[in-house]
Amino acid sequence: MSKKATESAEDMVMENLIALCKRRGFIFQGSEIYGGLAGTWDYAPLGLMLKNNIRKLWWRRFVEIRDDMYGVDAALLMNQRTWEASGHVSGFADPMVECKKCKHRFRQDQLADPKKCPDCGGQLGEAQQFNMMFKTHVGANQDSASVSYLRPETAQGMFVNFKNILDTFHPKLPFGMAQIGKAFRNEIAPRDFLFRAREFEQMEIEYFVNPKDWEKTFEHFLAEMHAFIADVGLTSSKVSNYEVPDGDRAHYSKRTIDIEFAYPFGKKELYGLAYRTDFDLKQHTEFSKVNLSYYDEETKERYIPHCIEPSFGLDRTVLAVLTDAYTEDELGGEKRIYLKLATSVAPVKIAVFPLLKNKPALIDKAQEVFKLLKKEFGAVVFDDNGNIGKRYRRQDEIGTPFCVTVDFDTLEKGAGVTVRNRDTGKQARVAEQELIAYLKKAGV
Ligand code: ATP
Numbered sequence: 001m002s003k004k005a006t007e008s009a010e011d012m013v014m015e016n017l018i019a020l021c022k023r024r025g026f027i028f029q030g031s032e033i034y035g036g037l038a039g040t041w042d043y044a045p046l047g048l049m050l051k052n053n054i055r056k057l058w059w060r061r062f063v064e065i066r067d068d069m070y071g072v073d074a075a076l077l078m079n080q081r082t083w084e085a086s087g088h089v090s091g092f093a094d095p096m097v098e099c100k101k102c103k104h105r106f107r108q109d110q111l112a113d114p115k116k117c118p119d120c121g122g123q124l125g126e127a128q129q130f131n132m133m134f135k136t137h138v139g140a141n142q143d144s145a146s147v148s149y150l151r152p153e154t155a156q157g158m159f160v161n162f163k164n165i166l167d168t169f170h171p172k173l174p175f176g177m178a179q180i181g182k183a184f185r186n187e188i189a190p191r192d193f194l195f196r197a198r199e200f201e202q203m204e205i206e207y208f209v210n211p212k213d214w215e216k217t218f219e220h221f222l223a224e225m226h227a228f229i230a231d232v233g234l235t236s237s238k239v240s241n242y243e244v245p246d247g248d249r250a251h252y253s254k255r256t257i258d259i260e261f262a263y264p265f266g267k268k269e270l271y272g273l274a275y276r277t278d279f280d281l282k283q284h285t286e287f288s289k290v291n292l293s294y295y296d297e298e299t300k301e302r303y304i305p306h307c308i309e310p311s312f313g314l315d316r317t318v319l320a321v322l323t324d325a326y327t328e329d330e331l332g333g334e335k336r337i338y339l340k341l342a343t344s345v346a347p348v349k350i351a352v353f354p355l356l357k358n359k360p361a362l363i364d365k366a367q368e369v370f371k372l373l374k375k376e377f378g379a380v381v382f383d384d385n386g387n388i389g390k391r392y393r394r395q396d397e398i399g400t401p402f403c404v405t406v407d408f409d410t411l412e413k414g415a416g417v418t419v420r421n422r423d424t425g426k427q428a429r430v431a432e433q434e435l436i437a438y439l440k441k442a443g444v
Contacts, residue, residue, distance in 0.1 A: 010264040017326050018193055020337065021047065024398050026322070026347075027194070039190030039198030046398055047318070049347030049379065051201075054317050055180055057231045057344060058203045061224070062310075068175045069205070070165050074157025076182060077138060077148050082156050085287035086280065087251055088133060092152060095127040096188045107188045132185045150184035155309060157181070158206045159280045162292055173294060173305055174217060176207035180314065192265050194315040201314035206276075208305035210296065214275055218255065221310045222273055225259055229270075232317060233342025234324055238262040239270070252279035261320045270320055272311045278304040321345055325399060331425045339399030340423060343443040348400045350380045350444065353391055355407040357384040366406040369417060369432070373404070376436050377444055396422055402439060 021027040026047035030040025043051055063069045083089045095108040101122025108114050108127045115124055134150040137143075151157065158177040165177060180203045190196050209217050222241070229239055244256040253274040261270040281292040281304045295302045325339040343349060350373055354366035363384060374380040381400075383391050388405065395403055401422050409415040416431040419438065430438045 013264040013323065013326060014193060016328075016337070017322055020326070020339075020397060021322070026050065026398075030199075039187055039196070041194055041197060041315070046347040050321070050341075050345055051314060051318050053345045053347070054232055054321070055203070055314060058228060058312065058314075059178075059180065061228055061231060062203075062205060063178050068171070070169060070171065070175065070177045072158060072161055072165075072177055072179050073181060074154070074161060074179060076151050076184075077136075078151060078156060078160070080147050080149065081287055082160060082284075083133065083149055085283040086156050086159075087283070088149075088152060089131075091251060092133055093129040093131045094188055096130040097124040097127050099124055105188055110189070130186075130188055132187065134184050134186050151182075152185050153183050153311075154179045154181045154202045154204045155206060155280070155311070158204070159284055160288075162206075162208070162281060162284075163290060166294065173296065174207060174209040174213060176205050178205045179203075192263070192268075192319075194319040195263065195265075195268065197315060200316075203312040203314055205308075205310045206280075207308045207310070208294075209308060210299070211278070211303075211306040214306050214308060217308045218273065218275055221308055222257060225271055225273060225310055225312075228312075229259070232321055232345050234261065234320055238320075238324065240267070242269075250274065252276045261316075263320065264323050270316050271313065272309075274309045274311070276307040276309050278306050280307060281305065336393060336396055338396035338422065341399035341401070343401045346379075346399045346401055348379050348381050348395070348398060349377055349402065350439065351391070351395045351400050351403045352380065352382050353388060353403060353405045354384050355388060355405055361411055362406055362408070365411055369404060369406055369435070373436070373439070377439070392420065402442065402444065404435070 024046060025044040028042045028044055029036045030042050031037040063071050096105055097108045097114070098105050099117035099120060099122045102117060102120040104117065104119050106118065106124070111118060117124055133152050136148055136150065137146045138148045139146050158179055161177065165171065181201065182199060183202045184199050187196055187198050190198055207217060207221065226239070230236065238261055240260050242258040242260050244258055249256045254277050255275040257273045258269045259271040259273070260267045285292045285304065293302050293304050321341065322339070325341045327340045328335065328337050330336070352366055352370040352373060354362035356362055366384070367382065370380060370382045383394070385391065392403060399422070403420040405418045405420070407418065410417055416429050417435065418427045419430050420427045
């Protein structure tokens with residue numbers, strides 16, 4: 001039997017999606033010309049536009065439209081004491097097992113059978129704790145004092161700046177800090193495309209409260225996380241909450257809910273919401289000897305605030321959005337592949353075509369419409385390459401919600417342009433002067 005015939009439909013979806021991402025310029029394998037570097041991915045122009053749209057929606061919902069959130073962009077390299085205080089040096093480890101036969105390595109806690117190699121069926125050795133931080137040296141001396149790590153989470157860049165925010169902005173509790181940035185984890189087995197990478201982006205909030213308020217804040221952010229999931233257009237029936245039981249939670253957390261998404265390869269963690277108590281600020285107070293307490297003018301008490309942490313993987317969002325949008329159907333008797341992306345995240349919102357490519361009058365008019373829409377909406381492209389059917393298919397594949405075509409009627413009778421809807425293939429005739437309003441109403 002061929003390899004393809006033995007693969008599941010879910011594997012095929014992932015294979016087809018990865019192929020589309022490469023073919024259309026969304027995501028490339030990292031260092032591809034050298035055979036790649038496992039667990040790294042390079043965003044190409046369309047993937048970057050998609051990722052930036054998601055990033056902007058997040059920043060808008062969680063920072064811009066609120067008056068209690070302070071954005072930061074902390075350094076990736078931090079003083080090694082940070083990671084001692086946070087518990088990462090001693091405890092940020094996964095159990096690694098190696099197959100005695102094929103030598104492949106796995107994370108033991110992710111195996112169905114912890115004794116048997118999932119690749120060759122061979123016997124697995126004893127588990128060893130493997131610290132996932134990437135170690136490096138800062139400066140010319142390669143000694144223990146110069147050790148640093150590429151940050152494995154963005155969170156600590158906020159905790160270490162807690163006092164700076166208090167001293168410069170004088171916020172009253174409750175308030176939060178927010179950050180979007182890279183994180184690095186030397187994952188034992190990177191897999192499932194963007195899902196488990198060694199270099200990825202997080203969008204995190206550390207929200208500080210009086211401990212008596214932790215439960216209502218937790219509920220507030222759970223609701224906000226689901227609202228964000230709706231912002232990026234994910235199918236709500238594929239999203240669920242998983243209450244992480246005692247014993248399975250991270251050492252700092254008193255309550256954790258994982259928000260899971262039904263990826264083609266299974267239901268897996270998309271985001272996490274944790275009640276980190278006062279663990280981090282207490283630890284940093286102890287290790288740095290800087291007092292990270294807060295004076296509450298209302299209660300006349302001084303205490304270390306407690307922290308609620310909504311944590312989002314940006315790349316896992318990109319992957320969820322892409323797998324959710326990937327659709328194969330039939331339109332006008334022809335098979336097609338398209339991305340049913342929400343307009344809010346689609347990299348290109350509108351494509352403008354002249355009906356034919358070698359009619360200068362059509363091209364001039366289409367250029368005029370293109371410039372008008374580009375000025376208004378930004379993410380607009382012009383395409384006069386190949387026949388119109390091919391152009392539609394190209395735009396469908398990258399998830400462009402609307403195609404605007406200029407034809408001879410536009411020129412001769414001033415009869416407006418056609419606007420084609422990606423999902424239904426239906427076309428509407430829209431007067432030129434109403435075009436911007438029409439597209440805005442349609443969600444662009
Ligand atoms: P997992 O159990 O899947 O390893 P985690 O619980 O260790 O994830 P957190 O430490 O809570 O993950 O990180 C917060 C968020 O960062 C996750 O919800 C996820 O969206 C993202 N994330 C974590 N590890 C990776 C990774 N290796 N690649 C891509 N995104 C990741």
